[in-house]
Amino acid sequence: MAAPSFLAAVTTIARRDITATVVSRGFLIWLAMPIIGLLFGLGASLAQGGGDERTRPPSSAAVIDTDGGYAPWLLETAKLSRTRERYAQLRGRFTRVRGDVPLPDALSRPARLLDEATLQDLSDEGRLKAIEAEFELGEGDVMQALGLAPTQLAFTQLEAEEDPRAQAERLLRRGSTRFGAVVIADEGRVSVLRSGDTDVERVSYLAGRAWERRALTEAGLAEPLAGLMSARPQITVQTIEEKAADQPAAATGNGGPLATGAAIVLFTLISLLAGALLSNMVEEKANKVIEILVASVPIPAIFAGKLIAMLFVSLLGVTVWGLMFGGGAAFLLGQLPAGILQDPARGWPQFIALVGAYFVTAYLIYGAIYLGIGSLCTSIREVQTLSMPVTILQMVILIGTLGAIDNPAGTGALIASWFPLSAPYMMAARAGLDAELMPHLIAIAWQLVFAGLVILVSARLFRYGVLRSGPPPSVMHLFRNFKFRSRKAAAEKAAT
Amino acid sequence: MTYAIEAHGLAKTFGDKMAVSGVDLKVPAGSIYGFLGQNGAGKTTTLRMLLGILTPDAGYATILGDDYPLTIADRIGYLPEERGLYPAMTARETIAFMGALRGLPLKEGRARAEELLSRHGLESEINAKIRTFSKGMAQKVQLLGSFVHEPDLIILDEPFSGLDPVNQGALEAIITKERDRGATILFSTHIMSHAERLCDGLVIIAGGRTRFTGSVADARSVLPAQVVVKTRLPLDNAIGDLPGTFARDAAGRYRFPLPPEGLDATLKRLAAANVEIIELTTERPTLHDAFVAMVGDPEAKDFNARADGGAR
Numbered sequence: 001m002a003a004p005s006f007l008a009a010v011t012t013i014a015r016r017d018i019t020a021t022v023v024s025r026g027f028l029i030w031l032a033m034p035i036i037g038l039l040f041g042l043g044a045s046l047a048q049g050g051g052d053e054r055t056r057p058p059s060s061a062a063v064i065d066t067d068g069g070y071a072p073w074l075l076e077t078a079k080l081s082r083t084r085e086r087y088a089q090l091r092g093r094f095t096r097v098r099g100d101v102p103l104p105d106a107l108s109r110p111a112r113l114l115d116e117a118t119l120q121d122l123s124d125e126g127r128l129k130a131i132e133a134e135f136e137l138g139e140g141d142v143m144q145a146l147g148l149a150p151t152q153l154a155f156t157q158l159e160a161e162e163d164p165r166a167q168a169e170r171l172l173r174r175g176s177t178r179f180g181a182v183v184i185a186d187e188g189r190v191s192v193l194r195s196g197d198t199d200v201e202r203v204s205y206l207a208g209r210a211w212e213r214r215a216l217t218e219a220g221l222a223e224p225l226a227g228l229m230s231a232r233p234q235i236t237v238q239t240i241e242e243k244a245a246d247q248p249a250a251a252t253g254n255g256g257p258l259a260t261g262a263a264i265v266l267f268t269l270i271s272l273l274a275g276a277l278l279s280n281m282v283e284e285k286a287n288k289v290i291e292i293l294v295a296s297v298p299i300p301a302i303f304a305g306k307l308i309a310m311l312f313v314s315l316l317g318v319t320v321w322g323l324m325f326g327g328g329a330a331f332l333l334g335q336l337p338a339g340i341l342q343d344p345a346r347g348w349p350q351f352i353a354l355v356g357a358y359f360v361t362a363y364l365i366y367g368a369i370y371l372g373i374g375s376l377c378t379s380i381r382e383v384q385t386l387s388m389p390v391t392i393l394q395m396v397i398l399i400g401t402l403g404a405i406d407n408p409a410g411t412g413a414l415i416a417s418w419f420p421l422s423a424p425y426m427m428a429a430r431a432g433l434d435a436e437l438m439p440h441l442i443a444i445a446w447q448l449v450f451a452g453l454v455i456l457v458s459a460r461l462f463r464y465g466v467l468r469s470g471p472p473p474s475v476m477h478l479f480r481n482f483k484f485r486s487r488k489a490a491a492e493k494a495a496t
Numbered sequence: 497m498t499y500a501i502e503a504h505g506l507a508k509t510f511g512d513k514m515a516v517s518g519v520d521l522k523v524p525a526g527s528i529y530g531f532l533g534q535n536g537a538g539k540t541t542t543l544r545m546l547l548g549i550l551t552p553d554a555g556y557a558t559i560l561g562d563d564y565p566l567t568i569a570d571r572i573g574y575l576p577e578e579r580g581l582y583p584a585m586t587a588r589e590t591i592a593f594m595g596a597l598r599g600l601p602l603k604e605g606r607a608r609a610e611e612l613l614s615r616h617g618l619e620s621e622i623n624a625k626i627r628t629f630s631k632g633m634a635q636k637v638q639l640l641g642s643f644v645h646e647p648d649l650i651i652l653d654e655p656f657s658g659l660d661p662v663n664q665g666a667l668e669a670i671i672t673k674e675r676d677r678g679a680t681i682l683f684s685t686h687i688m689s690h691a692e693r694l695c696d697g698l699v700i701i702a703g704g705r706t707r708f709t710g711s712v713a714d715a716r717s718v719l720p721a722q723v724v725v726k727t728r729l730p731l732d733n734a735i736g737d738l739p740g741t742f743a744r745d746a747a748g749r750y751r752f753p754l755p756p757e758g759l760d761a762t763l764k765r766l767a768a769a770n771v772e773i774i775e776l777t778t779e780r781p782t783l784h785d786a787f788v789a790m791v792g793d794p795e796a797k798d799f800n801a802r803a804d805g806g807a808r
Contacts, residue, residue, distance in 0.1 A: 003569040004599040012596045020584060288580025295547045295574045296597035298566055 009297035013305025014312065017280065021313045030276075031320055061181040061203050062171060063155050064164045070185035071157045074210035078155050080116065081206060083123040087111050090128065094135055106131050115229035116222075153202055155183070168193045183207045258344060259405045259429035262355050266428045267398045270362050271391070273314050274370045278383045280306065281374030300459045307367050307455075311360065344432040354431035357444050362424030364451035366394065372458030393421070401425040408433055417443065420450040500525040500649050500680035501546060505555035507704075508541050515541040517704035518555070523682050523697070525648075528675050530691035531684040533701040534791055539684040540577050542701070543653050547574055560649055570599035573642040577653035577684075579635055583627035587613055587637045590626060594641030605644060612640045616666070632663045639667065643674055650674055652683035656690055668694055688784040698783075702791045712783060719781035719789050721754040723762060728772035754778060 004012065021027050065071035088111035094103060114122075122128055156179075161167040168182035172195040181200045182193045190207050194200045216222040284290050293302050344351035369390055377383045401422050404412035408430060416426035417439075427443045434440065501523040508516045516538035523529045533539045544550040546557050548565040559565045565572060581590055591612065592605030600608070613622050616636060626634055635658065643650050652671075656664050664687075671681055671694060685691055691698060691712065698715050700708040708715055725731070726749045743751050755762050759778060766773055781789075 002599055003567055003571075004597070008599070009597070012593070016582075016593055020582060024584065287582065288576070288578040289582060290580070291549065291576040291578060292574070292580060292594065293597065294549050295544075295572075295576070296566075296569050296594075 004297065006298060006301050009301035010305045010308065013293065013297070013302055014309040017306055017309030018312050021276075021280075021309065022316065027313070027317075030272075031317055034321055034325060060179055061153065061155050061183060061200075062158050062168070062179045063183045063185070064158050064160045064167060065185040066160045066164060066187065067185070070190070070210065070214065071155075073214040074183065074185075074207060075155050075157065077206050077210040077213060078153055079123055080119045081153070081209075083119050083128070084111050084114060086128055087114065087119075087122055090131060104135065106134075113229075115226055117226055117230065153206065155206075160186075165193075258351075258432040260402060262351075262432055263398065263401055263405065263425040263429040266355065266359055266362055266425055267394070269314065269318070269359060270366050271394070273310055273363060274366055274387070274391075276313075277306070277310050277367055277370050278374040278377075278387060279380070280310065281371055282377055282380060282383055285375070285378055299463045300455070303368070303371060303455065303459045303462050306371060307364065310367065311363055314363070345435045346437065350437070351432050354440055355428045357440075358424040358428040358431065358447075361444060361447035361451055362428075365420065365424065365447065365454050366390075368451065368454040368458040372461035375462040376464075397422045398425055401429065405429045418446070420447060423447055498525040499523060500527075500560055501557070501682060503542075503546060503555065503557035506542060506545050506552050506557060507554035508538075508545060508550060509553055514704055516545070516701075518706070519701055519704070520706045520709070521546075521557075521699055522709065523680060523699075525680050526675070526678060527696040528671060528681045528694050529683075530695040530698045531682055531701070532686075532688075532691060532698060532787055533684070535686075537701050537791075538704045539701065540653055543651055543682075543684065547572070547651065569597075570645060571648045573598070573645070573647040573650040573679075575639055575642040575650075575652040575655055577657075579638055579658075581626045581634055581638055583625065585626055586623050587618060587626065587629070588622045590637055591641040591644050594638075595644040598645040598647070600645040608644050609640070612644060613637075616640065616670070632659055635659060636663065636666075639670065643679070646677070647679060649680045649682070652681065654685060655683050656685055656687050664690070688782065688787055692783045700787060700790050707790045715783055715786045715790075716781050718786045719753075722779045722781065723750075723752055723754050723759070723776070724779055725750050725766065725776045726774045727766075728774060729770070731766075731769070731771050749775075 063071045063074050087107075091103070091107045091111060094107055109118075158167075158171075164184045164186050168184055171179055171182055172193060180195060181203045183203065184191050184193065190211055192200050192204050192207055194203075213222070216225060284293075290302075370387060373386045373390065374383060377386055397416075400412070401416045404410065404416045404426060407413060413426065413430075416422040417430065423443060424447060427440060427447075431440060499522050501521055503519060503521040506516055506519040506521075507514075519538065519542050521531075521542070531539055531543070541550065545552045546559060546565070556563065560568055560571055562568045582593075585593065588606055588609040591609035592600075592602050595605035595608065596602050610622055613619060618633065618636065621629070621633065626637065629637065639652070639655065642652070655667055655671075659667060668690060671683070675681055695712055697711055698708065699706060700715070708718070726747075731744075731750050745751060763773075763776065766776070
């Protein structure tokens with residue numbers, strides 16, 4: 001048996017930390033954080049939705065028709081309107097999902113230009129479903145699933161009583177949410193009654209449109225009008241794509257969300273991990289195991305082991321989150337209207353790989369700083385006090401970086417790209433914008449070199465602070481006692 | 497003679513406070529050595545310097561012939577004064593982990609852990625988590641972890657503190673067994689009886705410096721033997737003729753250092769004083785007496801006198 005090599009020591013420390021972290025309840029809670037967040041969001045959304053029930057457009061309205069000649073027209077008009085909306089949704093989804101393919105004939109017309117005959121044809125449910133299946137547009141719409149799509153308005157015909165107005169008022173005052181509005185057709189007049197502040201714009205439009213359709217038909221003008229409508233010219237639309245390599249996405253103003261998102265995601269992950277690292281170190285000192293570690297293996301090995309363990313744990317967490325929510329996130333991104341989120345300049349795989357690399361460099365730099373701080377503290381309170389300046393600095397750097405992203409060619413962006421503390425965020429943002437790969441390879445190399453320097457300094461700090469039990473030392477005290485010499489050199493000096 | 501530990505002039509200052517100002521230490525290989533000193537004497541600081549945890553400000557130390565202990569981590573075992581274990585780890589994994597830190601493969605460490613735990617009465621706790629253990633059990637696990645890799649040198653900082661008498665006895669047996677295996681053991685302690693029973697040699701430090709190095713017998717011979725005499729009449733008349741410190745305990749016995757002229761001459765003098773001797777014995781000083789005398793703390797001496805009065 002021989003003393004463990006540096007690598008073996010790092011592996012031993014990292015393996016222990018990984019096992020201890022991954023099998024803990026805390027890690028499961030950490031993993032479940034996004035789900036908890038989603039549940040809270042959903043709950044809040046539902047609560048909000050419940051509160052706004054009366055302000056939403058009614059999904060159901062009643063029609064009271066005294067002579068019986070108007071209500072069928074209104075029901076028919078509402079049905080055609082629903083078909084038009086459904087068609088518009090399918091057409092929009094086709095553009096989002098298969099934006100690179102020209103619209104097929106079945107969806108070529110804008111929804112507003114569809115004539116009644118076509119709408120009648122499409123109002124057969126099977127016809128719309130056939131189009132959906134033919135072009136693989138999936139089941140349902142995410143906006144629909146999230147409850148963000150406009151509600152489909154349906155009318156119910158009620159038999160008229162002696163006093164239709166009193167009947168309508170009674171219906172609306174019952175406190176029932178069955179009807180949001182009541183349309184009364186009486187003696188050649190149409191009136192709409194609504195409850196509270198219900199928005200009945202659509203109800204009024206459909207009521208008027210139904211009246212108009214009936215009048216046109218009765219005047220014999222409906223068929224000539226339909227003929228005119230169907231004779232509209234076929235309008236073709238062609239999009240000329242700009243090549244990403246020709247012009248950076250940021251220059252077009254479309255790279256913003258992607259770049260900003262990359263920087264913010266990176267910052268959030270690093271902040272989460274920093275807290276975990278600090279807690280880990282304080283716990284290690286609190287349960288006194290640290291002395292056994294320090295007596296057995298070199299301090300840089302402890303340091304590296306802990307950093308690697310937390311990196312592994314975070315990557316595991318990100319992977320799990322990716323598996324849980326990646327599909328949903330990709331689907332949601334796919335649902336965004338074209339132009340809002342442009343594809344990264346070098347494609348998604350390279351963009352994700354670069355952001356991953358910058359995550360590692362940012363983690364190593366900030367993790368080493370936080371670990372060094374953690375070794376000086378003996379309680380969470382001390383940790384909060386000492387880490388506050390670094391957290392504030394990190395925030396300032398992020399804000400500066402986000403400001404610089406808007407102008408990638410500016411001086412601010414140049415400084416943020418190479419200043420080591422901001423470089424991971426800025427370059428992660430630029431990963432979606434730059435067509436060139438070389439600047440990123442150089443930046444990653446530079447950041448790794450800087451991370452190495454930070455690790456060296458922090459390991460010294462760690463060595464100084466790890467067995468301290470009193471209050472954290474002052475900055476001046478640290479400077480006075482910070483010795484950059486090996487034990488061997490120190491021993492030789494002491495011996496002489 | 498081969499020395500497992502050699503240190504000369506070790507010194508360490510923390511801020512403005514001098515913790516150790518000149519400790520010399522020589523521990524022969526294959527021996528059990530006690531490292532004695534008052535609270536704050538610098539024992540833990542010295543042990544940490546020996547192990548490379550702290551860098552000395554002055555002096556040097558070699559461990560098993562090497563001046564950089566981490567390069568021979570596999571040959572050293574260490575039990576720190578502040579016990580520390582991971583509460584969520586099982587006993588077996590804890591011992592295996594401590595072995596792995598010293599270069600013992602995990603698989604072998606687990607096997608040895610099971611064997612050690614079984615041998616020391618913890619076979620039913622092999623897979624139990626440390627958080628469920630009593631203080632004594634946890635301490636035993638940590639001790640087993642400090643020599644699971646069968647090191648040549650074991651350094652134990654206050655190994656007996658916090659243990660009940662039964663576990664103290666068990667620990668003594670473990671230490672002796674490790675010495676019999678061929679290991680050198682250096683341990684610090686406040687409990688003189690353990691040092692007296694176990695140690696082949698002692699190092700006593702006080703005020704940050706080495707005050708004594710040698711065998712237990714040498715340490716006890718630092719003080720003269722004590723004469724203990726009980727008389728029917730007061731001994732006050734003879735006081736002027738007797739040397740050294742003179743004291744009377746609660747049982748009415750007089751106690752004073754044996755004069756240089758010997759016991760016969762003292763006995764004759766007492767007989768001449770007509771004090772009617774009931775009993776007379778001599779006592780060799782204990783290590784406790786020698787320690788207190790060497791450490792030289794007045795309060796400790798008073799405590800010693802009181803303890804003598806009541807217990808002996």
